[in-house]
Amino acid sequence: MKLALTGLVAAIAMTGSAYAQDYPFRDITTAVVWGAGGGTDTINRMIMAEMEKELPVSINVINQTGGVAGSNGMVYVMNQPDDGYTLVGLSESNVTAAVQGGWDKKFDFWYPFIVGGSPDLISVGKDSPYNTIEELVEAAKAEPGSIPAAASGAGSIHHLNLLAIEQGSGATFKFVPYKGSAPGQEAALAGEVALVVTSLAEQAPLILGGELKPLATLTPESAKIGDMEIPSAFDSFDGLDKYLPLKQAIGFAVHASASDDVKAALGAAFEKAIAGETVATWAAENYYDVGGQYGDEATALFSKLESTFAWTLHELGAAKVDPATLGIEKP
Amino acid sequence: MEFFFAQVSGFWDALVHLASDPITYPYLIASVFLGIIFGALPGLTATLAVTILTGFFGNKFPLEQSLIALIGAYVGAIYGGSYPSILLNIPGTAASAATAMDGHPLAKKGRGGEALGMTTTSSFIGTLIGTSFLLVFVWLLLMISKNIASPEKALLALFGILLSGTLMSKDLVLKGWISGLIGLAMAMVGLDPILSETRYTFGWSYLMSGFQVVPVLMGAFAVPQIMDGMRAAGSVGQAVDVGKIVPRVGTVMKRFPTIARSGVIGTGVGALPGVGEDVAGWVSYGVGKAVCKDGDQFGKGSINGLLSAEAANNAAIGGALIPLLVLGIPGSPPAAALLGALKINNVIPGPTIDPQLILHVVAILVMAAATMAIMGLLTARVFINVLRIPQTIFLPVVMVLTTIGSFSVGGGINDLYLMLCVGFVAYAMGKMHYPIAPLVIGVILGPLFDETFRRSLYLSDGDLSTFWTRPGAAILLALNVALVLSQMPVVKRTFRRLKPGGI
Numbered sequence: 001m002k003l004a005l006t007g008l009v010a011a012i013a014m015t016g017s018a019y020a021q022d023y024p025f026r027d028i029t030t031a032v033v034w035g036a037g038g039g040t041d042t043i044n045r046m047i048m049a050e051m052e053k054e055l056p057v058s059i060n061v062i063n064q065t066g067g068v069a070g071s072n073g074m075v076y077v078m079n080q081p082d083d084g085y086t087l088v089g090l091s092e093s094n095v096t097a098a099v100q101g102g103w104d105k106k107f108d109f110w111y112p113f114i115v116g117g118s119p120d121l122i123s124v125g126k127d128s129p130y131n132t133i134e135e136l137v138e139a140a141k142a143e144p145g146s147i148p149a150a151a152s153g154a155g156s157i158h159h160l161n162l163l164a165i166e167q168g169s170g171a172t173f174k175f176v177p178y179k180g181s182a183p184g185q186e187a188a189l190a191g192e193v194a195l196v197v198t199s200l201a202e203q204a205p206l207i208l209g210g211e212l213k214p215l216a217t218l219t220p221e222s223a224k225i226g227d228m229e230i231p232s233a234f235d236s237f238d239g240l241d242k243y244l245p246l247k248q249a250i251g252f253a254v255h256a257s258a259s260d261d262v263k264a265a266l267g268a269a270f271e272k273a274i275a276g277e278t279v280a281t282w283a284a285e286n287y288y289d290v291g292g293q294y295g296d297e298a299t300a301l302f303s304k305l306e307s308t309f310a311w312t313l314h315e316l317g318a319a320k321v322d323p324a325t326l327g328i329e330k331p
Numbered sequence: 332m333e334f335f336f337a338q339v340s341g342f343w344d345a346l347v348h349l350a351s352d353p354i355t356y357p358y359l360i361a362s363v364f365l366g367i368i369f370g371a372l373p374g375l376t377a378t379l380a381v382t383i384l385t386g387f388f389g390n391k392f393p394l395e396q397s398l399i400a401l402i403g404a405y406v407g408a409i410y411g412g413s414y415p416s417i418l419l420n421i422p423g424t425a426a427s428a429a430t431a432m433d434g435h436p437l438a439k440k441g442r443g444g445e446a447l448g449m450t451t452t453s454s455f456i457g458t459l460i461g462t463s464f465l466l467v468f469v470w471l472l473l474m475i476s477k478n479i480a481s482p483e484k485a486l487l488a489l490f491g492i493l494l495s496g497t498l499m500s501k502d503l504v505l506k507g508w509i510s511g512l513i514g515l516a517m518a519m520v521g522l523d524p525i526l527s528e529t530r531y532t533f534g535w536s537y538l539m540s541g542f543q544v545v546p547v548l549m550g551a552f553a554v555p556q557i558m559d560g561m562r563a564a565g566s567v568g569q570a571v572d573v574g575k576i577v578p579r580v581g582t583v584m585k586r587f588p589t590i591a592r593s594g595v596i597g598t599g600v601g602a603l604p605g606v607g608e609d610v611a612g613w614v615s616y617g618v619g620k621a622v623c624k625d626g627d628q629f630g631k632g633s634i635n636g637l638l639s640a641e642a643a644n645n646a647a648i649g650g651a652l653i654p655l656l657v658l659g660i661p662g663s664p665p666a667a668a669l670l671g672a673l674k675i676n677n678v679i680p681g682p683t684i685d686p687q688l689i690l691h692v693v694a695i696l697v698m699a700a701a702t703m704a705i706m707g708l709l710t711a712r713v714f715i716n717v718l719r720i721p722q723t724i725f726l727p728v729v730m731v732l733t734t735i736g737s738f739s740v741g742g743g744i745n746d747l748y749l750m751l752c753v754g755f756v757a758y759a760m761g762k763m764h765y766p767i768a769p770l771v772i773g774v775i776l777g778p779l780f781d782e783t784f785r786r787s788l789y790l791s792d793g794d795l796s797t798f799w800t801r802p803g804a805a806i807l808l809a810l811n812v813a814l815v816l817s818q819m820p821v822v823k824r825t826f827r828r829l830k831p832g833g834i
Contacts, residue, residue: 036386037671045390045675063386148790154527176790177525179782186604186660192480192790205659209682282677318527 023084023265024057030252031064032089033073039118039201043250044089046282047115050273055265061089070094071102078109082255084262091250092117092157095306099313099328100155101320106327107306110253111263112298113270114291116283117248118201119219120161121230123212125188128195133216133236136195140171149173150184150193155313157248158184158197161218163312164243165197165233188212199248200225200287219245225287246308249291249301256299267294307331338466338690345687345694355399355698362400363702366407370423371714373415373729374549374736377408377424377608381668385675394676399695401672405665406699409608409645410454410707417446417637418717419729421553425544425775426608426647428552428768429616429640432499436632443715448576449634450641451707452583453590457642458700460594461601461649465656466693472602472653476662479603481783481790482797486807487603488780491610492773493814494617498629499766504818506765514773515780517542524782525789537745546737546750547774551767553733554754559761560722576711589619589635590642597643601650607663608644608651609775615643649696656680656689 030048034040041063048059064073073088074097080086088110095107122133130136140147151158154177166172173195178184181198188196189211196203196212200223206212208226216233217223220241223230234240254266273279274292283290293301308331310323349355362384369380381401388397412427417434430450437446464472492515496507520531521541532538583590593615600611619639620629629636651662652669659681661667673680678688717725737750757767791797799805816822 035671036382036389037668037674039674041671042674042677046677049390061389174790176786177527179524182660183604186658187480189477189658190480191478205679205681205683211658211682285677286679 023262027057028059028085030061030087030089031073031077033070035065036063040091040250043115050278051269054269054272068100068102069097071097075103082257084254084258087252087254089252092248092305096309098326099310099319099321099323107302111256112253112302113294114249114251114298116288116291117250118199118288119217121200121214122197122216123214124195126213133233137169137171144172145174147173148176148193150176150178150187150196152180153177155318160246162197168240168243169237204287341690342466342693345690349694358399359403359702362403363407366404367411370408370411371414373421373423373553373733374545378664380404380408381665385668385672390675402695403699406703410703413450414714421556426644429612432630433633433636440632444576447711448578452578453638453642454645455700455704456590457594457645461598461646462693462696464598465649465653469653473657476602476654481787482804485780485783488776490811491776495613495772496769498617499768501764507769510765511769511773514770515777517774518777525785544775546746547753548771549733549737550750550753551757551771555758555761557726557730558758560726577708589638593639593642594646597646598650601647601662602653604654604660608647611647612640612644616640
């Protein structure tokens with residue numbers, strides 16, 4: 001019996017590898033864990049359309065939303081065979097799914113591909129008295145906790161960026177959570193909050209339309225939008241590099257347990273797609289920085305994000321599961 | 332003024348361009364039809380129709396064409412919800428809950444054909460009013476909606492709940508308010524919107540996401556209706572006098588003040604971020620009841636009541652698109668799905684949006700409204716025959732559809748238990764003359780009220796004066812207070828004395 005089973009397993013393994021050599025021979029499905037039209041969805045639809053051109057098959061993009069931090073979609077893909085025919089479209093926000101109780105895997109369950117991300121900005125409404133990040137920080141230091149700051153929900157990348165700038169500059173703001181970037185920006189426009197931390201991509205139309213006044217980027221690089229040069233907060237505060245940058249990483253992933261042939265085939269298609277004109281144009285128009293990391297490099301980036309996110313949430317008391325029990329190391 | 336002419340001529344060009352392209356028509360007809368079906372089936376909503384189409388079209392079709400389909404479905408679904416409201420007293424979508432108030436009594440009086448015809452016409456005109464605001468007054472409305480912050484939204488949500496409580500009560504107004512407060516309490520279950528703490532979940536993960544609107548809506552309206560229908564055991568269908576469905580121009584003209592007022596109210600409510608068609612219908616209905624000469628007939632089968640609700644919910648579409656297109660902030664849930672469709676196609680709505688696209692959207696809205704009107708007037712004759720089917724056959728079918736609708740929101744079997752529980756409670760409440768609609772409105776608007784009320788206080792460090800120091804908030808607070816005071820017996824008596832003949 002035992003022998004028969006071993007034989008069976010061996011046979012499956014063999015057919016598995018035989019098929020894998022031909023990978024891909026049927027259509028691939030990418031399940032995006034966030035809703036249609038969101039950043040992750042848009043990026044996946046774009047990159048999948050480009051990768052399709054490099055592969056002999058089509059790629060269908062579907063949305064599997066819901067759960068905790070996108071856990072529904074990740075669990076769905078986890079339960080599919082690791083043959084590379086079901087990919088998962090995800091973003092840096094998904095690294096909190098485990099500590100929030102959405103599922104019980106560390107993020108290295110995945111073999112990720114990073115398409116890119118948009119740098120976070122600190123911006124104020126157009127009528128705001130603050131014109132530079134220094135003025136804002138001075139005001140916040142004068143009256144700690146009095147200046148309301150919007151960022152999407154507790155534990156989001158924007159919230160972590162806000163926390164980092166507080167720690168790096170010594171200012172304390174009054175964090176007001178919103179259910180996403182758009183409502184937070186809307187609040188800054190209405191004057192309900194003094195500043196908002198969201199990504200350049202999300203703020204771009206409002207900055208170009210003169211509704212928001214950008215003060216600083218939260219990356220070492222400055223950013224250019226229209227004729228405007230947005231300085232980096234790193235130039236104003238020395239301590240920042242201890243906490244920042246914490247940057248969006250949007251892309252897709254395959255099971256880490258997938259065969260090397262699958263990873264190689266996807267990697268080759270991904271490299272060609274990411275180097276293409278379409279991705280460059282798209283990134284420039286939408287104010288994204290192209291990533292292009294995959295495999296070990298991307299895994300390392302994600303595990304850094306995972307440990308920062310998980311332990312910050314833990315310290316905020318917002319984590320259900322102790323990151324230590326999941327084997328997530330302290331940053 | 333120059334802006335006005337430029338917009339109108341630009342719109343005309345866009346309309347001609349759209350109308351002369353043959354590909355427009357298959358998209359338009361299919362999508363409006365799909366929208367009407369989604370709207371008419373209890374539980375399937377406009378948001379769902381637009382979301383499904385957004386995923387379906389993705390970025391594989393030209394944006395111009397997918398927009399036709401999405402907007403067509405949006406307009407169709409908001410209108411389609413009125414069919415079951417009028418014919419069955421089960422609102423197809425939350426947006427048409429106010430429509431049932433007068434629509435169904437009309438149908439019971441055998442004036443269902445007339446009601447459907449008037450609904451279609453007013454939805455058509457309402458959509459056009461909302462659209463014309465989008466075309467011409469976009470910047471004016473934007474200025475207002477941009478300055479709406481949390482305190483105003485909280486007071487508006489509260490006003491919506493109180494208003495529906497006031498309007499729906501058959502005997503004691505207090506009963507309506509109680510029902511609204513129960514709904515508000517139900518909305519508190521789940522993760523709190525500010526700090527994500529769990530509330531009233533008893534460790535049950537299903538409750539963490541709170542009570543979904545669709546199962547509550549279906550339970551509250553469909554289940555009691557089905558129970559009542561089955562008890563009455565009308566084994567024979569109702570005799571239906573279809574009558575004249577297309578209303579006379581004269582009739583429409585006579586009602587025009589109501590339609591125009593409701594259209595403007597609907598557009599305004601729709602333009603507020605996050606407040607959509609469902610609130611628009613109620614607010615307009617409430618204003619109508621106060622303003623119309625036959626206000627006391629509202630709820631008993633008044634054409635004016637029907638028009639107030641229907642013109643407003645369709646006008647809200649144009650309103651909801653204003654902050655969406657020029658700020659990138661959706662004015663209603665279906666508009667949020669539409670935002671996704673734009674982004675998939677690499678169009679980022681906001682102050683930098685291509686003005687041509689707004690004109691294109693306006694042209695699509697006009698064409699979709701016309702398609703909806705023609706389709707509605709042609710098919711009303713068929714739909715009204717639903718009333719002829721014996722209830723013993725028809726109601727089980729409705730029950731199945733309702734169940735599917737509740738299941739479609741994705742909460743699993745628990746959503747069906749929720750629907751049944753709400754249904755039995757609603758049935759009992761109905762027997763005790765507690766109106767059920769305020770409960771549903773409470774569940775719909777509760778999360779908005781909860782989030783904005785608490786955020787207002789959070790921002791003001793618990794200082795309640797934030798609700799009257801802002802001009803917009805002060806007006807809304809005054810409206811809320813006036814609404815409650817106007818129901819006090821003392822105040823009512825004084826008014827009656829001041830104004831012989833009553834209001």
